[in-house]
Amino acid sequence: MSKKNIIALLVLVIAVGAYLIISMNEPNEKVFNYFGKSEEAFHTIVIADSSATITLVRNNDTWEMTDPVESPIKQTKVDDLMKKLVGSKTSTMPISILDTAQETYNVTESLGTHIKISDAKGNVMRETIVGKADNYNFSYARHPQSTEIYQLSENLTWTIKPDVKGWRENVILNLNSDNILDFQAVTPERDYKFTYADSLWIFTENDIIHQVTDNNEVMKKLHKHFQSLRATDFLDKEFENYEALLQKPHLSLRINSSDEDSKIITVIPYDATNDLMQVGSQASPLYLIQKTFMSDFNFELSDLIE
Numbered sequence: 001m002s003k004k005n006i007i008a009l010l011v012l013v014i015a016v017g018a019y020l021i022i023s024m025n026e027p028n029e030k031v032f033n034y035f036g037k038s039e040e041a042f043h044t045i046v047i048a049d050s051s052a053t054i055t056l057v058r059n060n061d062t063w064e065m066t067d068p069v070e071s072p073i074k075q076t077k078v079d080d081l082m083k084k085l086v087g088s089k090t091s092t093m094p095i096s097i098l099d100t101a102q103e104t105y106n107v108t109e110s111l112g113t114h115i116k117i118s119d120a121k122g123n124v125m126r127e128t129i130v131g132k133a134d135n136y137n138f139s140y141a142r143h144p145q146s147t148e149i150y151q152l153s154e155n156l157t158w159t160i161k162p163d164v165k166g167w168r169e170n171v172i173l174n175l176n177s178d179n180i181l182d183f184q185a186v187t188p189e190r191d192y193k194f195t196y197a198d199s200l201w202i203f204t205e206n207d208i209i210h211q212v213t214d215n216n217e218v219m220k221k222l223h224k225h226f227q228s229l230r231a232t233d234f235l236d237k238e239f240e241n242y243e244a245l246l247q248k249p250h251l252s253l254r255i256n257s258s259d260e261d262s263k264i265i266t267v268i269p270y271d272a273t274n275d276l277m278q279v280g281s282q283a284s285p286l287y288l289i290q291k292t293f294m295s296d297f298n299f300e301l302s303d304l305i306e
Helices: 003-025 075-087 217-227 239-246 292-296
Strands: 031-033 044-048 053-059 062-067 089-091 113-118 124-132 139-142 149-152 171-173 180-186 191-197 200-205 208-212 233-235 251-257 263-269 274-279 286-290
Touching (some): 286 292
Antiparallel strands (some): 191 200
16 A cells, blocks of 8 residues: 555544544434423413513313412413423524523513423422514523523413413303203393293293294394303402492393303493493402493394394
């Protein structure tokens, strides 16, 4: 072998050896689930930003809000949160470790959203600050005590927004109309009742008796309220301010059904766009509802004639 070939071979061996040494010393990049592979151990989730803080707690199989108010929360919000937490993957290699990058990736204390997840024993499973990305498909994360910033495969920004009103369950009525036996409405001027019998609604008011079908426009509107009445907002711990007014309601409604206890609803005017509703004797919360609810129960008798 010539001297030139030997030198070339040595150079090649040295290059290959250097490459192997460098490769062995380079950190291995792996993908992992940032919040864990399962939500089964999640018990308490605290979400906070510069505007608000909410606390969600698992009660058996149901998640509830415990702070700043005690309230049921929307199942759709829970499902979306769990799906994105468990689905959030990232690389073991951070995209940045620079202090100056925290503002760029919106993971400072003031720009990001803080989320802390604990198990039933109070052990913190994950605590991080989530930052909004320009790309809708992902978001950023940084532990409050670390400079390492990771890119998450899920966009958590809107999912974990601590909007108290947005998280609270706002469904007031969700009745199966097929199971309603009768309902009675009382206003300062009227007192009438609908009773279901033989596929018809029997309307009675004073000496008036009239048969009404489900296809009647009045009945369609009332059934729609029974099936899906939602609050536009909530009034917490304000019962004393409205107690006297609720004693003289503009609408009092009692609904009897075969599958649930009787529902008693009291409604009074609130402002130009909403009325205030109390369900049963519940003092908190009181609900704000659209004015169409009360107005739809104030129909004309002629509207029942098809």
